[in-house]
Structures are given as structure tokens and as C-alpha cells.
Amino acid sequence: MKKLLIGALAITFANCTHAQPNPTAEKFAKYITPEDAKKHLSIIASDAFEGRETGKHGADLAANYIAEQFKALGLQAPVKGSYFLDIPLISTAGKVDGFTANGKPLAYGKDFGATVTSSGDVKTSEIVFLGYATAADLASADIKGKVVLYIADDKEPVAGESMRQVRTRRQKTIRSIQEKMPALILGYSVNAYTRGTNGAERLTINKGKTAPAQPTVFSINTLAADAILSASGKTLAQLKEVPQVATLKADLNANYQLITKDVKAVDVCGYLPGSDPKLKDEVLVFSAHYDHIGMLPEGTPGDRINNGADDDGSGTTGILEIARAFTQAKKQGHGPRRSILFLGNVGEEKGLLGSEYYSDHPVFPLANTITDLNIDMIGRRDPSHEGKPDYCYLIGSDKLSTTLHKISENANNTYTKLAVDYKYNDPKDPEQIYYRSDHYNFARYGVPIVFYFDGVHADYHKVSDEVDKIDFPLLAKRAQLVFYTGWDLANRDTRPVVDVKNDMPSMNE
Structure with a gap:
């Protein structure tokens, strides 16, 4: 592909007529x-x-x-x-104050990461496992107000998909789960994104409308998933092998908060x-952007x-x-x-x-730009x-x-x-x-x-x-x-x- 591109560029330049310079x-x-x-x-x-x-x-x-x-x-x-x-910008900072699974404390940035979109103090003795969260799974699952766990990885890779398409499809899955308003969403992935800083701020444009609070999503890795499933009698490997909606025993406590403020x-x-x-x-x-990424902690x-x-x-x-x-x-x-x-x-x-x-x-109007x-x-x-x-x-x-x-x-x-x-x-x-x-x-x-x-x-x-x-x-x-x-x-x-x-x-x- 690279050789073809270089060849095409060479032809382009060879065929290009040079104008006379303007003094x-x-x-x-x-x-x-x-x-x-x-x-x-x-x-x-x-x-x-x-x-x-x-x-x-x-x-x-x-x-x-x-x-x-x-x-x-x-x-x-x-x-x-x-x-x-x-x-007009608004800063949102999601901070997880604690997350324990069956008595085991889980560490932010090591065992899980979080996209905090609401404040919550969640305590539960059971979770709903959604498998790969297919349309059929979601249609049959009653998850409002419950903690759900789903597999964010693909059961089988989709041929020819770009990384952008993969991310977009997975984001649609999360939104579909959020629409059913569970209390908390746990998304398991082999390569779960657990990096980042607890309480890091995110900036968005303040459009003057307060959107309904969406359920928060925790991204969990294999260690966290094993800790969460330890009281259920099921292993992650078993659940992945026969993925189906199931209610599982799990003693979970999660406390998190969403902090917002206006930014100049x-x-x-x-x-x-x-x-x-x-x-x-x-x-x-x-145009050019003058901002950069600031200072390290x-x-x-x-x-x-x-x-x-x-x-x-x-x-x-x-x-x-x-x-x-x-x-x-x-x-x-x-x-x-x-x-x-x-x-x-x-x-x-x-x-x-x-x-x-x-x-x-x-x-100035974009029609005139x-x-x-x-x-x-x-x-x-x-x-x-x-x-x-x-x-x-x-x-x-x-x-x-x-x-x-x-x-x-x-x-x-x-x-x-x-x-x-x-x-x-x-x-x-x-x-x-x-x-x-x-x-x-x-x-x-x-x-x-x-x-x-x-x-x-x-x-x-x-x-x-x-x-x-x-x-x-x-x-x-x-x-x-x-x-x-x-x-x-x-x-x-x-x-x-x-x-x-x-x-x-x-x-x-």
C-alpha cells in the first residue's frame, strides 16, 4: 500500500503544472x-x-x-x-470513594476504572449477569435498579472492522444497557481500561440542558471479575462458555460521586x-489550538x-x-x-x-466561510x-x-x-x-x-x-x-x- 501511494504521489507531482510565482x-x-x-x-x-x-x-x-x-x-x-x-464549559469529576466485592477492597487504577456519570451509594447481595449483552439478552432482562455485569469483549471478532467501528459498537452496547436504568454497570474485558486518575476532571460544552443522570460504568479486569464472582459458585470461564442472563450471588458495595462546576x-x-x-x-x-495538557501531579x-x-x-x-x-x-x-x-x-x-x-x-457565518x-x-x-x-x-x-x-x-x-x-x-x-x-x-x-x-x-x-x-x-x-x-x-x-x-x-x- 505504501509503495502504491508513493507511486501515485509521484504521478501527481509529475503532472502538476507550476504557476508563475507572485512577487x-x-x-x-x-x-x-x-x-x-x-x-x-x-x-x-x-x-x-x-x-x-x-x-x-x-x-x-x-x-x-x-x-x-x-x-x-x-x-x-x-x-x-x-x-x-x-x-461555556462544564467540568465533571467522578470520584470513587470505595468499591468492595465479597469483602475484598478493589483498587481504582489497578483492578478497575470508572466512567462516573452519577453519584451513588450502591449495596447489593446479587448481580445480574448479561453475558455479551446481545439485543436478546437486554430484551429479556429486568435490570432496573440492579447491578449488572456484562462481557465487553467480542465473542467472535467481526471481520473487517476498524478500531473506530469496534469502539462505536461497544459504546452503543453501553448506552443500550444504560437505557434500562440499572443501579451500576460492570463491564468486564480482558484488556479493561483501568488506568487514569480517580477524580480526574472531564470538560464538556455546557449546552444549558441538564440531561438525565446515566448509570455509572465500572470497567473491571479479570482480578476484579474473579473477586465479584467468588461467592456465586461460578467462574468467569464458565460464564463465558455458556453466556446467558443469570442472577448471581455477590456482596458488593460501591460509593462514588459526580462533582460539577463551570469553567472559564x-x-x-x-x-x-x-x-x-x-x-x-x-x-x-x-486556526490553531493554543491549549495543551498542563502539568503532571x-x-x-x-x-x-x-x-x-x-x-x-x-x-x-x-x-x-x-x-x-x-x-x-x-x-x-x-x-x-x-x-x-x-x-x-x-x-x-x-x-x-x-x-x-x-x-x-x-x-462569521459558516456559509460565508x-x-x-x-x-x-x-x-x-x-x-x-x-x-x-x-x-x-x-x-x-x-x-x-x-x-x-x-x-x-x-x-x-x-x-x-x-x-x-x-x-x-x-x-x-x-x-x-x-x-x-x-x-x-x-x-x-x-x-x-x-x-x-x-x-x-x-x-x-x-x-x-x-x-x-x-x-x-x-x-x-x-x-x-x-x-x-x-x-x-x-x-x-x-x-x-x-x-x-x-x-x-x-x-x-
């Missing part, structure tokens, strides 16, 4: 420099910003820094005179109005701060550099014909929250490109628009001449990177996108993702590719046509 675009691309990029990133990814975790002090510092830079560049504040779009967070918006009266209502978006030896220099300090820096180039162009009489929004998203690491809220509540050029990690090399020519992974350029894909390739072939790698653009790629950054929330509304990415390296989501490991000339070159693509989009006579049926699998597949 004006080249002039302003030179405002994107390694030196200026290093100045910004050394601040954004400094220890003072504490890893920029959404809802924490460090993220506020980063948002204020970006807004200050937007103001200094002369960008307008488009949110009722503010650079900040409030993102903002997207940062800087606006450059277009110069063409006929086109200025159309908007091109450059207190007491952790050594460095605790996840500085996120590459993820995504590099993308945020790229946005600032591109904004500098466009605002200089405007000051010198070459402002873009279309308007441009520079968007610093919050909450990407928590589930693309800032871009989700923006796309649902856009400052011609493209989102999203940058998430452009400062490093991944292992497969060490010692090779300068490169960049591009994702999504052809998923909605043939026009955008041609513009993207033309910009690279004319100016930056990076080795473009489309590995992650393959719908069958197991990493499914297409869904994992902020461009996705534009694409789901039919807005064409390009995602710029440097790949996964050894320091990804680690405290070792530091500024001194950034390749600033390569960062600047990749940012220039984004700039040149944006220059064409902002100044061409027609917007990219949406003419492609997206070949990416549905989120529910």
Missing part, C-alpha cells in the same frame, strides 16, 4: 521568519504558561498573549469589540477585513510541565507569523480581497471543544522523515473540494516545494488523524479544510516537548506554505467549490 506574495511571505517564530514560541511554551491546560491559569496567560499580539498587529477584535469568544475558557479571534467590496463578506480562517519528581512546544505551540506561532505577513501586506496597500479570521482555539486536547463551539456559534487552514504541530520531524528532505503531512485538502486541493498543491509546487506526505489522508489509515484536530469541526459543516501536521514523535504529549527541539527554519517554511495557500484563497476571484463526496468514514462507523 507580491513572495515579498510578504518573507515576514514569516525563524527568528520571529522563536521569539513567540519561547514565550508560549515557557514554564510560566504551565502547560496551557484548558480552564487553568496557563491557558488564560496564553490567550492574553495571543490577543495582545493580534492587537499589536492591528487586527480587529470581532466579538463585540473583544478578541475573546467565551466557550476562550477562543481568541483576530479579524482582518477584506478590501474587495464584492468579496469582503467571505471569510478565510487560519504535584509530587512528581523532575520536570512537571508539559510545555507543548510542538503541540501546538508551533501551530499557534505559525498563526501569529501568518497574521504578521497579511497585516504587513495590508499596511503596504496589498490587503487581502476577502476577510481573514485568525482563530486560536481552546480545548482541543479536551475533545476539540473550542472549535466545536465556534462552528456551532460562529462569529470559504476554507479553514488548520495548523497542529509544524515544528518537528517524525522518525520516518529523519535525514530526508523537508516535508509536511497534509490532510483533508481533497475531501470536500477539488479546487482547494489544486490550490494547495500549486502553492507548494510554486513556492515552498516541501515533500508533501498524504499518509494520514488515507481513509483506511488506523490513526484517523482527520478527526483529531480543530479542522474537523469546520469540515462536518461542509467547509473545505487543509490540516498541516508534522507527525507523531517521541516527545508527543510528554514534558520533553520543549522549545530547544524545534526546527525553526522548517516551522517557518511550513507556515509559509500555509500563507501562500491562504494568499491564493483570499485573493482569487472565486471561492473553492464544494464538489466532492467525503470519503472519510462516518464518526459512527
Whole structure:
């Protein structure tokens, strides 16, 4: 497959006609420099910003820094005179205070993990075993108010299913059980997810509606399952061999609580109005998330701060550099014909929250948004490109628009001449990177996108993702590719046509 893909790319480049360089675009691309990029990133990814975790002090510092830079560049504040779009988030923290099975205490993070969706103090002398929780099992089972145990593993693997499809199917099973309102759900798996921190917070968008409390789910491993079944006279192996709904003796006690609170967070918006009266209502978006994953717990030896220099300090820096180039162009009489929004998203690491809220509540109508050029990690090399020519992974350029894909390739072939790698653009790629950054929330509304990415390296989501490991000339070159693509989009006579049926699998597949 890899050889076929490389061959296809070689044919693509061989057949691509190079346009003549635009001297004006080249002039302003030179405002994107390694030196200026290093100045910004050394601040954004400094220890003072504490890893920029959404809802924490460090993220506020980063948002204020970006807004200050937007103001200094002369960008307008488009949110009722503010650079900040409030993102209403709610924090939920589920904490298990105790879980014992037949007198044996079970340990969070070792024997079980939990998705706490409600508070409960559950005591029972019996559980209902649901086997593999098929539709027939659930139809015949009376489980309201009871503790249930089911097997989350597949009895027989489903041929051809992707990991995404497996996860989606298993989530549907959990929801089907929850709909019958048991007191507590125990999901057994050989590889049960028991890691994580008891009481860890989860952020979601506060949509103003209080959903009915769902039964909590404990993920249990084999040790926990044996402890739970020890009083029943049945073994896990026996139950798996002849899976059927059965009521079993088990003395269980589980105490857990759900704690909620509102969280302050903002997207940062800087606006450059277009110069063409006929086109200025159309908007091109450059986006990057400025949040990262914060700090390791207190007491952790050594460095605790996840500085996120590459993820995504590099993308945020790229946005600032591109904004500098466009605002200089405007000051010198070459402002873009279309308007441009520079968007610093919050909450990407928590589930693309800032871009989700923006796309649902856009400052500028999505119908007028011609493209989102999203940058998430452009400062490093991944292992497969060490010692090779300068490169960049591009994702999504052809998923909605043939026009955008041609513009993207033309910009690279004319100016930056990076080795473009489309590995992650393959719908069958197991990493499914297409869904994992902020461009996705534009694409789901039919807005064409390009995602710029440097790949996964050894320091990804680690405290070792530091500024001194950034390749600033390569960062600047990749940012220039984004700039040149944006220059064409902002100044061409027609917007990219949406003419492609997206070949990416549905989120529910």
C-alpha cells in the first residue's frame, strides 16, 4: 500500500503544472521568519504558561498573549469589540470513594476504572449477569435498579472492522444497557481500561440542558471479575462458555460521586477585513489550538510541565507569523480581497471543544466561510522523515473540494516545494488523524479544510516537548506554505467549490 501511494504521489507531482510565482506574495511571505517564530514560541511554551491546560491559569496567560499580539498587529477584535469568544464549559469529576466485592477492597487504577456519570451509594447481595449483552439478552432482562455485569469483549471478532467501528459498537452496547436504568454497570474485558486518575476532571460544552443522570460504568479486569464472582459458585470461564442472563450471588458495595462546576475558557479571534467590496463578506480562517495538557501531579519528581512546544505551540506561532505577513501586506496597500479570521482555539486536547463551539456559534457565518487552514504541530520531524528532505503531512485538502486541493498543491509546487506526505489522508489509515484536530469541526459543516501536521514523535504529549527541539527554519517554511495557500484563497476571484463526496468514514462507523 505504501509503495502504491508513493507511486501515485509521484504521478501527481509529475503532472502538476507550476504557476508563475507572485512577487507580491513572495515579498510578504518573507515576514514569516525563524527568528520571529522563536521569539513567540519561547514565550508560549515557557514554564510560566504551565502547560496551557484548558480552564487553568496557563491557558488564560496564553490567550492574553495571543490577543495582545493580534492587537499589536492591528487586527480587529470581532466579538463585540473583544478578541475573546467565551466557550461555556462544564467540568465533571467522578470520584470513587470505595468499591468492595465479597469483602475484598478493589483498587481504582489497578483492578478497575470508572466512567462516573452519577453519584451513588450502591449495596447489593446479587448481580445480574448479561453475558455479551446481545439485543436478546437486554430484551429479556429486568435490570432496573440492579447491578449488572456484562462481557465487553467480542465473542467472535467481526471481520473487517476498524478500531473506530469496534469502539462505536461497544459504546452503543453501553448506552443500550444504560437505557434500562440499572443501579451500576460492570463491564468486564480482558484488556479493561483501568488506568487514569480517580477524580480526574472531564470538560464538556455546557449546552444549558441538564440531561438525565446515566448509570455509572465500572470497567473491571479479570482480578476484579474473579473477586465479584467468588461467592456465586461460578467462574468467569464458565460464564463465558455458556453466556446467558443469570442472577448471581455477590456482596458488593460501591460509593462514588459526580462533582460539577463551570469553567472559564476562550477562543481568541483576530479579524482582518477584506478590501474587495464584492468579496469582503467571505471569510478565510487560519486556526490553531493554543491549549495543551498542563502539568503532571504535584509530587512528581523532575520536570512537571508539559510545555507543548510542538503541540501546538508551533501551530499557534505559525498563526501569529501568518497574521504578521497579511497585516504587513495590508499596511503596504496589498490587503487581502476577502476577510481573514485568525482563530486560536481552546480545548482541543479536551475533545476539540473550542472549535466545536465556534462552528456551532460562529462569529462569521459558516456559509460565508470559504476554507479553514488548520495548523497542529509544524515544528518537528517524525522518525520516518529523519535525514530526508523537508516535508509536511497534509490532510483533508481533497475531501470536500477539488479546487482547494489544486490550490494547495500549486502553492507548494510554486513556492515552498516541501515533500508533501498524504499518509494520514488515507481513509483506511488506523490513526484517523482527520478527526483529531480543530479542522474537523469546520469540515462536518461542509467547509473545505487543509490540516498541516508534522507527525507523531517521541516527545508527543510528554514534558520533553520543549522549545530547544524545534526546527525553526522548517516551522517557518511550513507556515509559509500555509500563507501562500491562504494568499491564493483570499485573493482569487472565486471561492473553492464544494464538489466532492467525503470519503472519510462516518464518526459512527
